[in-house]
Amino acid sequence: MSDSPTTSVGRRASGLPIRLEGVTKRYPGQDRPAVDAVSLEIPAGQTVMFVGPSGCGKTTLLKMLNRLIEPTGGKIFLGDEDVTSQDPDRLRRRIGYVIQAGGLFPHMTVAANVALVPRMLGWDKRRVADRTEELLDLVGLDPATYRDRYPRALSGGQQQRVGVARALAADPPVLLMDEPFGAVDPITRVRLQDELLRIQDELGKTIVCVTHDFDEAVKLGDRIVVFDVGARVVQYDTPEAILADPAEDYVADFVGAGATLKQLTLTRVEDVELRPVTTATVGADSAAVVAAARAAGDDFVVVLDGRGRPISWPTVAELSRTTTVPATVDQRLPVVGLRSTLNDALDTMLAASQGGVVVTGRRGGLSGVLTVESVMAAIQRTRAAVGG
Amino acid sequence: MTATAGRPPADADPATLAAAEDERDTAAPRQVRGGWRALAVQPLLVTLGVGAYLLWRATAELSDTEARQLGATTLWAAIREHLALTLAAAVLVLLIAVPLGVGLTRRPLRRLSPLVLGVANTGQAAPAIGLFVLLATWLGFGFWTTVVALVLYAALPVLRNTMVGIEQVDPRLVEAGRGMGMSTLAVLFRVELPLAVPVMLAGVRTALVLLVGTATLATFINGGGLGVLINTGITLSLNSLLVSGAVLVALLALAVDWLGRVVEHVARPKGL
Amino acid sequence: MWDYVVDRRGQIAYQALQHVSLVVQCVLLGTVIAMAVAMAVYRSPRATALANGVSAVGLTIPAFALLGILLAPFGFGITPAVIAVTFYAALPVLRNAVVGLAGVDRSLVESARGMGMSRPATLLRVEIPLAWPVILAGVRTSTQMVMGIAAIAAYVLGPGLGGFIFTGLSRLGGANALNSALTGTIAVVLLALVLDLLLVLAGRLTTPRGIRV
Numbered sequence: 126m127s128d129s130p131t132t133s134v135g136r137r138a139s140g141l142p143i144r145l146e147g148v149t150k151r152y153p154g155q156d157r158p159a160v161d162a163v164s165l166e167i168p169a170g171q172t173v174m175f176v177g178p179s180g181c182g183k184t185t186l187l188k189m190l191n192r193l194i195e196p197t198g199g200k201i202f203l204g205d206e207d208v209t210s211q212d213p214d215r216l217r218r219r220i221g222y223v224i225q226a227g228g229l230f231p232h233m234t235v236a237a238n239v240a241l242v243p244r245m246l247g248w249d250k251r252r253v254a255d256r257t258e259e260l261l262d263l264v265g266l267d268p269a270t271y272r273d274r275y276p277r278a279l280s281g282g283q284q285q286r287v288g289v290a291r292a293l294a295a296d297p298p299v300l301l302m303d304e305p306f307g308a309v310d311p312i313t314r315v316r317l318q319d320e321l322l323r324i325q326d327e328l329g330k331t332i333v334c335v336t337h338d339f340d341e342a343v344k345l346g347d348r349i350v351v352f353d354v355g356a357r358v359v360q361y362d363t364p365e366a367i368l369a370d371p372a373e374d375y376v377a378d379f380v381g382a383g384a385t386l387k388q389l390t391l392t393r394v395e396d397v398e399l400r401p402v403t404t405a406t407v408g409a410d411s412a413a414v415v416a417a418a419r420a421a422g423d424d425f426v427v428v429l430d431g432r433g434r435p436i437s438w439p440t441v442a443e444l445s446r447t448t449t450v451p452a453t454v455d456q457r458l459p460v461v462g463l464r465s466t467l468n469d470a471l472d473t474m475l476a477a478s479q480g481g482v483v484v485t486g487r488r489g490g491l492s493g494v495l496t497v498e499s500v501m502a503a504i505q506r507t508r509a510a511v512g513g
Numbered sequence: 514m515t516a517t518a519g520r521p522p523a524d525a526d527p528a529t530l531a532a533a534e535d536e537r538d539t540a541a542p543r544q545v546r547g548g549w550r551a552l553a554v555q556p557l558l559v560t561l562g563v564g565a566y567l568l569w570r571a572t573a574e575l576s577d578t579e580a581r582q583l584g585a586t587t588l589w590a591a592i593r594e595h596l597a598l599t600l601a602a603a604v605l606v607l608l609i610a611v612p613l614g615v616g617l618t619r620r621p622l623r624r625l626s627p628l629v630l631g632v633a634n635t636g637q638a639a640p641a642i643g644l645f646v647l648l649a650t651w652l653g654f655g656f657w658t659t660v661v662a663l664v665l666y667a668a669l670p671v672l673r674n675t676m677v678g679i680e681q682v683d684p685r686l687v688e689a690g691r692g693m694g695m696s697t698l699a700v701l702f703r704v705e706l707p708l709a710v711p712v713m714l715a716g717v718r719t720a721l722v723l724l725v726g727t728a729t730l731a732t733f734i735n736g737g738g739l740g741v742l743i744n745t746g747i748t749l750s751l752n753s754l755l756v757s758g759a760v761l762v763a764l765l766a767l768a769v770d771w772l773g774r775v776v777e778h779v780a781r782p783k784g785l
Numbered sequence: 786m787w788d789y790v791v792d793r794r795g796q797i798a799y800q801a802l803q804h805v806s807l808v809v810q811c812v813l814l815g816t817v818i819a820m821a822v823a824m825a826v827y828r829s830p831r832a833t834a835l836a837n838g839v840s841a842v843g844l845t846i847p848a849f850a851l852l853g854i855l856l857a858p859f860g861f862g863i864t865p866a867v868i869a870v871t872f873y874a875a876l877p878v879l880r881n882a883v884v885g886l887a888g889v890d891r892s893l894v895e896s897a898r899g900m901g902m903s904r905p906a907t908l909l910r911v912e913i914p915l916a917w918p919v920i921l922a923g924v925r926t927s928t929q930m931v932m933g934i935a936a937i938a939a940y941v942l943g944p945g946l947g948g949f950i951f952t953g954l955s956r957l958g959g960a961n962a963l964n965s966a967l968t969g970t971i972a973v974v975l976l977a978l979v980l981d982l983l984l985v986l987a988g989r990l991t992t993p994r995g996i997r998v
Contacts, residue, residue, distance in 0.1 A: 193692055218694030228689030232707045232782035242693050275784030291693070301692075554838070638929055638977035640936035642947065643970030646954045650963045726847030730937070733954055743853040747941070752857040759850035766845040 140331030141204040141298040143167040143190065148199035150185055159185050161355040162199065169298075170329040174342035176379070177352030177359075186356050187301055187335050191220045203299065218242055221300040221330070226308040227288030229276040235261070235287050236272040242295040260290040263327075265320060282313035289321070293328070302334040306341070312476060315469045318344055322464045339380060343368070343390045344466050351376050364391060389504065394470055394484055395463040397503050399493030402427050405444075407436070407452040415445045427483060427491060434489040435460065460485055463492055467500050552778060555771040562764045566757070579753050582745065588761075595738035595765065598656070598728045599721065602663035606720055610668045611713070614675025615701070626676060633669045641666050641727050649734040659728070659736030666727055667720040674716025678709030707782050714780060718773030725766040729758075739765070789964040797949075801972055804945030805980070808874075808935050811867060812928050815874030820920070822875075823882035824908065833883055840880040848873060848934045852941050866938035873934050874927045881923025885916030914993050921988045925981055932977040936969065946972050 144167070150160040160182045167173045175183040188194040190201060192213040200209050208216050229238050236257050243253045261268040264286040276284055285305065292300055305321075306314045318341065325332060336342050342349045343364040351360045351367065353375060360372035368391060371377035403423045405414040407430055418426050418441050428437045428450055437455035444450070459477035461470045463486045473482050474497055486492040570583060581587065617626040645662045652658040682705050690700040732740035739762045746755025790797065826832035848869065855865035889912045897907045913920075939947025946969045953966030 191692060193688060214694045214696050216694070217692055222689070222692035224685055224689055224692070226685075228685050228692075230686060230690075230704055230708075232784045234784070241695075245694060245699075277784060555842075558842070635974065635978065638932065638974045638981075639970055640933035640947070640950070640973045642933075642937050642940075643950045643966060643973060646950050646957075646966040647963075647970060650953070650957060650966065722845045726845070726849070729847045729849040740849060743849060747853065747856060755853045756857055759847075759853040762850040763846045766847055767842060770841075770845045 139296075139298060139329045140170045142169040142202075143299065143331060143333070144202040145186075146200040146202070148186065148189060148196050148201060150182070150189060150194060151197045157355060158197075159355070160189065160196075161357065163356050163358060164199075165350065165358065165361065167331060167333060168348075169331055171347040172325060172332040172334065172345055174346035174349045175333065175335045175352060176337070176339055176342045176349060177356075178354075178379070179337065181352045181354050182356030183335050183350075183352045184303060186352075187303055187333060190299075190301055190333060191217050191222060193217075218246060218295060219297050219299070221292030221294075221297040223285075223288050223292045223300065223302040223305045225304045226281065227276070227284040227286075227291075229284055229287055229291070231276050234273050234275055235266075235279070236268075238276070238287060239291045239294050241291065246295055256294060257290075260293055261287075263293070263324060264290045266290070280313075281309045282317060285309060285317055286320070289324070293324075293330075298331060300330045300332045302332065304335055304337065307337075311472070314341075315465070315472065319462045319465055319469070321345060323462070326464075340390045340468065344468075351379060389468040389471065390466045392467045392503060393463065394461055394465050394467065394495055395492075397467065397495065397499055399484055399495055400481075400499065402491075402494045404429050404491060405450045407431065407450055409450045411444050411447045411450055414450060415441055418444075427494070429491060432489075433491060435483045435485065435491050438483065458483060461495070462486070467503060470495055471497075471500055552771070552774055555767060555774070559764055559768050559771065562760065562767075566760055566764070570757075573753065575753060576751075578749075579751055582742065582751075582754055583757055588757075591737070591739050591741060591758075592761065592765070595725070595728055595731075595740075595762070598659055598663065598731055598736060598738055599724045599769070601660045602667060602724050602728075603717075603721055605660065605664045606668050606671050606724075607717070609664065610671035611675050614672045615679065615706075617672075618676055618679045630673065630676070633672060636665070637669050642730055642733070645730050645734050654735040656736055658734055659731040662734075663724055663727055667723045670716045670719040670723065671713070672716075674712050674719075675709065678712030678716075679705050681712065682708045708785070711777065711781050711785065714773070714777040718770060718777060721773055722766055722770050725762065725769050729762050786964050786967065789961060790968060793968075797946075797968060797972065800944070800946050800948055801976060804932075804935055804947075804973070805976055807866065807870060807938075807945055808928065808931050808980070811870040811935075812874045812924065812931060815871045815876075815927060815931075816878050816924055818871070819875040819878035819923075820882055822879055823886055827883050827886040833887065836879060836883055840876040843872065843876045848937055849940075852938060856941055861941055863944065865941050866935070866944075870931050870935055870938060874931045877926040877930065878920065878923040881926075882916065882920045885919030885923075886912055888919065889915045915996065918988065918992055918996065921984065921992070925984050928980050928984060929977050932973055932980070936973055946976075 143165075145163055145165040147162045147164055148160060149158055149162050151158040163186060175187060177183045185194055189196045192208075195213075196209065200207055202208065203216075203219075229235075230241075233241075236254075239257045239260055240253045243256055248256070257272070258268040261271060266283060266286055271279070271283070271287075276287070279287065285308075288305070292302075306317050309317065322345065334345060336345075346364055348362060349360075349364055349367055350358055351372075353359050360367055360376050362372075367376065368380060371380055403414070403418040403421050403426045405426050405428050407428060414426055418424070423441070425438050425440045426444055427435050428439065430436050430452075435458065437451075437453060437458055439451075457477055459473045459479050459482040461473050461482050461484055463484060465473075470482050474480065481494050481496040484492045484495050575583065613629075616622050617629055641662075644666060645659070648658050648662045648665075652661065686704055686708070687700055690704045691697075695703065728736070728738050729740035729743060731738045732744040739758050742754050742758025742761070744758075746752065746758060822836060826836045851869050851872065852865060855868055859865045859868070893911060893915070894907060897911045898904075902910065935945050936947035936950060939945050939951055949965045949969030949972070953962045953964075953969065956962040956965070
């Protein structure tokens, strides 16, 4: 259970490693440095989360990586290159930067926002347009619908998606994120986190992400850095290791009580046994489907659209009142991805007031159904493991 | 576990499906129609005013002096003079106040901005007529003295709104621009100034209206314009001249204000 | 310059007093009128739009033009001066009062009504106090603008410091022309600043403690 596949075995890494050597930021008129001689290695293609109390210097450290804040001492390497003395504008065009609420320019269309860095890099029009389409697609926005919209016509979650697309535009090896999902509602946040995990699986960038939410750090991070004041690195390890063995009381406090429950954010849906379920495609003969479901002992059926994606889950009784399987889409169908955490799955169930969720895998195809009973069983096992 | 009858998505692409899910708010209803309708009232008012004036002019019984002063050529010359004063001053105001306003928001000069604004605000308390007379004692009478006085008087709204417009731009957007590798100059021209345009244009419109009004005082220092009619009317007790000048200036101010509003409406960056 | 001022200190003081008294009385009158209009219109969107239109259009009319128009029916003297100055004093207050009253949180008004306050009591004890800082900002704008307009009013034989400026103008080139114009202008600036300071002070004293910034 503790061996989550998040620790990136075999993920294709297109990112570059980042190395910090004694990086320091001292503000005039303050006796203590905001960031005090931090040395850190961030491996290529991994997601590293910065957590710590507010004012601990984690954001300052992040902004020194793309030199929005100039370090007063120390060196920063991107790959083997010392970037401390490079032209900051050129450096930043090679580093994606995502901020809270996306930071989209309200007077530019979605496409113009995404195209900014490629155009600064002098790409030709065709290539910029193609890249914009590709990226909007990647972050789950239909290019034809959203390309020419202005940011104010997008929801918070959509703006954040465009923000990610814009940061990835010139295919930078490194992505910096400053509390990227802090401004969206909890349900959208879970969805955006899932999306980021999927994108990262595909791209393998080096991601450094500041968050104040430890659960988010556990969910997204391959590794977590816990900071104390002055950006002192208290612990730098995998989420599992930090949860199981906090380095200091300080970390234990920060991680918070109820480590068992935290395990819920560590366990992915794919780690739990999913229940197979009777499926039906739109337009199939209802009677046959009902018979199959009864034979399998299922009291409901998951209806799939033409591409194998779940769209509703009528009960056998409801289905038996129809002649063919209807094409109606249940907007409230609770769905989670394989990479979602058990915590997310529970939240989704609670939000939909349902005893289970439909689980989807690659391309939105059906993987099975997760019931509240199997989540409970997983909690029991974890508790037994931690307690014993 | 009931299947609620929902509306099937128009486009069942996985991309749209995912994004449609977190679409909480749709595009805000466009206010363009209402905006244009509001803009239609003012020219109507001006047209009515001009019509009424022409009607009066055609039917009024005037003495020779009055008729000469209110002849088409004389009137037209006065209006052109008035507009020339306004335009010359407006161009100079833009050339001076906008770069100054931008400069005062840049890091090296930012510390000076409270000082400059303080001086400008105090200066604004000076009565326009006093400024005209003082400049005349220094530069003599005439067109260009008037222009200088007008520039001094109308620069503040443009200066202040340029600074406010740039300062109200969300600092996170500036940081986002810098963070993606735009130079400070690129951020200024592609992010800060476009986003400041609505506020800046409001300042320009205020300045224009102020200029049209203040240019009436040009008559006192031989600067010409429609103020001459009013002044002549007052000194010679010719109400027809006096009212003609006053009405025409008011109509001109309304027309200029309307033009400013139209420009604001058109030049406002889409998406705001 | 100094001698000029000392020689005429009596006259300067008198005209300054006249100027301030004209401005203060007209601003008071204008504020009362503007508040009455604002209270009458702020709950109807259509009337609000009309009031905003009137204040916007009114402010575009040049002061000298309005003075000229008023001369025709009223002749020279204090009447056209008072009417014009009051007119310009009322407009910024009207604009701000409408904005301020409309900006009061609806839920606060509702809770006041909900606890049994009458309509006038709600207006007097909830809405106006909350809108007060915005209204007062309008009064400050008014006062500063009207100080300059009152100077022009001297041309139609209204009282005040504008007289010095016009005397300077009529004697241009002669002795004391500059002194006269300078005296008028500087005195107006100083008085405008003093009045503004007093209004800020009045604002501190009359703004409810909870919404002071």
